[in-house]
Amino acid sequence: MTSEGPEGRAPRRRGRPSGAATSTGPDARTRILAAARTEFAGRGYDKTSIRGIAKEAGVDAALVHHYFGTKDEVFAAAIEVSFEPALVVPDILAGPVESMGERLARTFIGVWEDPATRAPLLAILRSALTHEAAAKVLRGFVLRRLLERIAADLDVPDPTFRAEMAASHMIGIAILRYVLRAEPLASADPEKIIAMAAPTLQRYLTERDAP
Amino acid sequence: MTSEGPEGRAPRRRGRPSGAATSTGPDARTRILAAARTEFAGRGYDKTSIRGIAKEAGVDAALVHHYFGTKDEVFAAAIEVSFEPALVVPDILAGPVESMGERLARTFIGVWEDPATRAPLLAILRSALTHEAAAKVLRGFVLRRLLERIAADLDVPDPTFRAEMAASHMIGIAILRYVLRAEPLASADPEKIIAMAAPTLQRYLTERDAP
Incomplete structure (x- = not known):
């Protein structure tokens, strides 16, 4: 697993080749929340993981931790947006x-x-x-x-x-x-x-x- | 697995050594429903099986089928009682x-x-x-x-x-x-x-x- 400095400027992107997004910044935060909603909705609470959310959002899991903390806290943030x-x-x-x-x-x-x-x-x-x-x-x-x-x-x-x-x-x-x-x-x-x-x-x- | 005729008189009991119950008759039906409620409540709908209900009730699975039919029908009967x-x-x-x-x-x-x-x-x-x-x-x-x-x-x-x-x-x-x-x-x-x-x-x- 690579570790991207969460505060760093968008390092080279891994995983998803899709175009528009960068892997840090406000846009990444939004993507992570959208991914969290998708994952919690589709898999249920139990089967959703930080890693799965990160993959769905096209970012490193460390960035999810950086922005939101634990799985419960990602869930809470996804709830607040919803x-x-x-x-x-x-x-x-x-x-x-x-x-x-x-x-x-x-x-x-x-x-x-x-x-x-x-x-x-x-x-x-x-x-x-x-x-x-x-x-x-x-x-x-x-x-x-x-x-x-x-x-x-x-x-x-x-x-x-x-x-x-x-x-x-x-x-x-x-x-x-x-x-x-x-x-x-x-x-x-x-x-x-x-x-x-x-x-x-x-x-x-x-x-x-x-x- | 043994097959007890659902209509038959209580054959020798297997599994549970506990005293009072017989494995057929109205009493068995009541026990099956109680077991179904316990199983559905404890395991959830997905993980509950006819076999598990039968075991919990101390009867053969065939008897559960005889009285109630499918898992959905056992669930429906358990609901009705509840x-x-x-x-x-x-x-x-x-x-x-x-x-x-x-x-x-x-x-x-x-x-x-x-x-x-x-x-x-x-x-x-x-x-x-x-x-x-x-x-x-x-x-x-x-x-x-x-x-x-x-x-x-x-x-x-x-x-x-x-x-x-x-x-x-x-x-x-x-x-x-x-x-x-x-x-x-x-x-x-x-x-x-x-x-x-x-x-x-x-x-x-x-x-x-x-x-």
């Missing part, structure tokens, strides 16, 4: 309070309806449901961060609990519709789901005296 | 309409709070989320059967869709609380969860003009 659409949720919540539930439902369903964002979310969810290490990462890096950011914008008692109740409904819909593909939810018009779920989210996130 | 508590849901729904949501939330949370019923449900959920064969069984044998039984008792438009929206919320709560163990939901008082979710289920299941 959840970027979700991290705009607090901005959405900052709009008119009376339509907060509807905006949240629409954003969530939109992220899952788009195959490009759905695939990594599915991979993360599957990994977390079957591997404690992945569950821990999801709990620590994303759920809490996301929930607490939402909760900070809410004017209700127990805002984090309320945010998590809302999240639980959205996650349950995702599992029945996109993972288990259970009918009639799997084929329902997204607008019908949004219309049904929005008042629930609205109540959880905005009604001070609920329940 | 979901028995859920199959009482329609009876619960038959009570006073104004407290339907609360009864449903309480029953569901109760089933998950009990470790004896939680373990097989967790195993089923994990299998279904990671293996299409298990997902298909869950879709076909249980979700539809359960949802359609509930829907038959509802006096709202799209009753099956409404029942599935309610189920999605309960499943999402189970995943965050019992599988991912994400706080604050994981440590919340069950009564607090029931109180928050009940009005949602009530609206889905009983309010004709919702949303």
Whole structure:
């Protein structure tokens, strides 16, 4: 195994002959994250390795370690990128309070309806449901961060609990519709789901005296 | 391997020296189902075999085939037994309409709070989320059967869709609380969860003009 100085200027490239990319720099970091998502999605958490991610990204494994550290940390970084659409949720919540539930439902369903964002979310969810290490990462890096950011914008008692109740409904819909593909939810018009779920989210996130 | 006639009277037993059980009859059927739940829960869907279930139950593999057929069919039967508590849901729904949501939330949370019923449900959920064969069984044998039984008792438009929206919320709560163990939901008082979710289920299941 060769060792490229992670800080060094792009040394001669090994492995992939493909053209555009360099093996260090911001571009390499992006490629590594994309490779990590592909590997975790395709192989599952167990069978994914730093070495496999490096190979997929066309870089040395040492560079993956340099940018991200352990496998858990690569997983966490891949999760964060995948959840970027979700991290705009607090901005959405900052709009008119009376339509907060509807905006949240629409954003969530939109992220899952788009195959490009759905695939990594599915991979993360599957990994977390079957591997404690992945569950821990999801709990620590994303759920809490996301929930607490939402909760900070809410004017209700127990805002984090309320945010998590809302999240639980959205996650349950995702599992029945996109993972288990259970009918009639799997084929329902997204607008019908949004219309049904929005008042629930609205109540959880905005009604001070609920329940 | 010896072949015991599945219909035959209990021949001399092999393998397990433990006392009470016979290797055929209703008791053997019960033992096979218990063994199937143990195997699917402990090994996952992929690694569970008819032979392993038979060994765990102290019977011949031919008897497992005789009672249940294929591995998928054993899985389906194990699911049905595990979901028995859920199959009482329609009876619960038959009570006073104004407290339907609360009864449903309480029953569901109760089933998950009990470790004896939680373990097989967790195993089923994990299998279904990671293996299409298990997902298909869950879709076909249980979700539809359960949802359609509930829907038959509802006096709202799209009753099956409404029942599935309610189920999605309960499943999402189970995943965050019992599988991912994400706080604050994981440590919340069950009564607090029931109180928050009940009005949602009530609206889905009983309010004709919702949303």
